[in-house]
Amino acid sequence: MSVDEVIVSAEAPRHSNTGEDRALAWLTADAAIREERGVHRDPLIRRTTGSVGAAGINLASNDYLGLSTDARVVAGARDALERWGAGATASRLVVGTTELHIDFEQQLADFMGFPAALLFSSGYLANVGAITALVGRGDLIVSDSGAHASLIDGCRLSRARVVVVDRGDHEAIRTILRDRTEERALVVTDAVYSIDGRLAPIAEFYAATRDHGAALIVDEAHGLGVRGPGGRGLVAEAGLAGAPDLIVTTVCSKSLGSQGGVVLGSHVVRSHLIDRARSFIFDTGLAPAAVGGARAALAVLQGDPTLPRRLHANAARLADRCGAPEPESAVISLVVGDPHAAVAAAARCRQQGVLVGCFRPPSVPIGTSRLRLTVRADLDPATLDHVAEIVCAALESQGVR
Known part of the structure; x- marks a missing residue:
């Protein structure tokens, strides 16, 4: 037996993926259900730079104090x-x-x-x-x-x-x-x-x-x-x-x-x-x-113990501009309801240069899909007001607010 024959024989058998795989056939149907319910996840939303840059203003991360790029x-x-x-x-x-x-x-x-x-x-x-x-x-x-x-x-x-x-x-x-x-x-x-x-x-x-x-x-x-x-x-x-x-x-x-x-x-x-x-x-x-x-x-x-105070001031300002209650932390949660509408609103924000979180079931209860904004201590008032305008417009485009 040649070396090539040994290598070939040691490989796992190859099977064509033509619908003959029955044990995992349910995955296709399950994917279709998730898509219909608006809870399919796309893992390909990528940043190309830090908190503010070519990818836009990032309010989807948990970098609350803006220290990841410090x-x-x-x-x-x-x-x-x-x-x-x-x-x-x-x-x-x-x-x-x-x-x-x-x-x-x-x-x-x-x-x-x-x-x-x-x-x-x-x-x-x-x-x-x-x-x-x-x-x-x-x-x-x-x-x-x-x-x-x-x-x-x-x-x-x-x-x-x-x-x-x-x-x-x-x-x-x-x-x-x-x-x-x-x-x-x-x-x-x-x-x-x-x-x-x-x-x-x-x-x-x-x-x-x-x-x-x-x-x-x-x-x-x-x-x-x-x-x-x-x-x-x-x-x-x-x-x-x-x-x-x-x-x-x-x-x-x-x-x-x-x-x-x-x-x-x-x-x-x-x-x-x-x-x-x-x-x-x-x-x-x-x-x-x-x-x-x-x-x-x-x-x-x-x-710099003032960092948390600046964070809370920024969160309060953004919540006020978005018509949300004053937050107790760095998170502002804006309930949309329908998961498809939440995804569309988040996509519109992204197109306008603002990255926001989009939470859908099972992360949240059915009927409470939402945009989740995470505020940072390193954002200035003008940036926060700009973000609020974009977010509010995105929500209004989906009949929210």
Whole structure:
């Protein structure tokens, strides 16, 4: 047998894709249904530059403080890249941890008022890892219905019994915790609900968990850099930073303009996650450049506590110009209703040089498709007014407002 014959024989058999594949034939019908319902996603909306440039004014990202393109943040990422290389090269438990990872973890923990922190490769992995390491079969999770998909998936993967309560319903949480038969219980919620930017009643949630011997996980992904003293988050604003039986997760990919997820809590919690969180143990560490960028962004935020205030002023101005209620965070949610109309309005904004988010089911309930505007601290009043004109015109073109 020749070398060529060996190579050919080792290849997987080739089959023509002529409709004979029956096992996956349902995918075509499913795609048609999604298209008809207006919930098909196009992943090809691309940026060609930073926050403001050839691609237009970006109000679809979560770069709340405008730090992703800040020269100091870019320099921090570049310095880390040159010193440590392009990738972490292994899991954190092998050789994927650098001095940069450890330093940033402690700096962020100090800033947010917790004893310790653990850095994951993404916020999604941080939430999944924290939940599945803390509860399992035979335990109880009470999940706020406004929780992010990563929290929801962590609940599902944990194999614990999961009870979902209406968004912000702390009295329902009390009832469920009081009547449970499980010894261990965990409550999970977002601090700032990502869809509309409203705030969760964190103090009431924490009181319920403390009264009934449960732990609380609060996702501050949309709170860091936005709420609290100097942008320390809604938990700090509620005076609960570092409180017992309270764990906070957050991300480096929004206000810090970089990438990565973090779990903050006690040293015991950190040690437990290192030993038990599978999304930490079996995942390659966060790339050094991302850590360096996040660390530099944190230094910028610490050095300029006016950034969150400028963000809120900009959000209030844009909401007023769009006829929306004053926002509690960086998010302005403009409900359109029909998903096709929401897509058309977002496309019209894009044609006019403004990028906005377009949220449809299953991200939001049926009948509440919307434009989601995320404001940034680095936008000037003239730009905000220009954006408002374009957004309002796009909504009016669809018979909204």
